[in-house]
Amino acid sequence: MKVRIQRDGGMAEYAVAARASQTVLDVVTEIQREQAPDLAYRFACRVGMCGSCAMEVNGVARWTCRTHVSRVVGADGVLELRPLANLPVIRDLVTDMAPFFEKWSRAGGQFVPKDGVVPAEFAVVPPASPQRREADAGIECIGCGVCYASCDIVSWNADYLGPAAMNRAWTLVNDERDGARAGRLRAVAGDAGCHSCHSTQGCTERCPKGLDPSGAIAGLKRTIFWGLA
């Protein structure tokens, strides 16, 4: 199979043998070990837990470790790999995730205990309460950046907070132990926040964890509209 990889200085082409149950990450690793030792890419767990191997595979952001080649290779037998979109490239397939996580903190992504102190007793949060269910729906995000790379709004406005940061904010807005609700809602309102979302749901469509950041952003819009209007 033909593999085209975006590298510093243009697209490089490699030929790799097709194997059964081969993942895209297997292909990249084989290229680096056998053909291009200076190829830069990022991975850690290889089993879909860490979220570090995300790349654009034939134009779609994916975890390469959980993507079988047979399911994504084009009819022409070509695999095209690029670094995640909407992020600065450090080298080859490695992007700088700093702007992505910087937006998490700008969106108020840190838990702030009520009254500024963590209570001595464990908080009792009924798992079946509607608020807890909303929080649970978004809590499994591992910060891989697939949604961020799939978001049109980020590509139009570099300041836009993006789906992952606002998904995180929404889980905290629904956390009854949290004490920074008002400030967080202010942080996600405005031109760089939830009100710029077009609800095209690229994030929800592509999230490898099956989360719904678009729904979280809609929840923020609703909460702000009825709460602070």
Next chain:
Amino acid sequence: MRLWAIQRVTAAVLALAVAAHLATILYAVRGGLSAAEILGRTRGAEGWLLFYAVFALAAGLHGAVGLRNVAAEWLGWRGLRWDATWLAIGALTAALGIRAAWGLYHA
């Protein structure tokens, strides 16, 4: 947030207003259209004045907020100066519409 709320509320107003406007046009053109007939309906009619004043205001605001977003996302036109421009365009659109409604009422 305020602009977003304005956009949603004016959209709701426009959905009804445009439907009423179109229905009125369909009704009014039956059997030919004349200026005298239109003026006969609108002259001194507070209901129509109010309807078209609200319609024009909603259209002006909705258009300005929408153009602001489109220009920011597609052309990168952002900042206070552009905001002022869109506000002026929205206010002008609304003012011209309200002036026209007033003209029909007062003619």
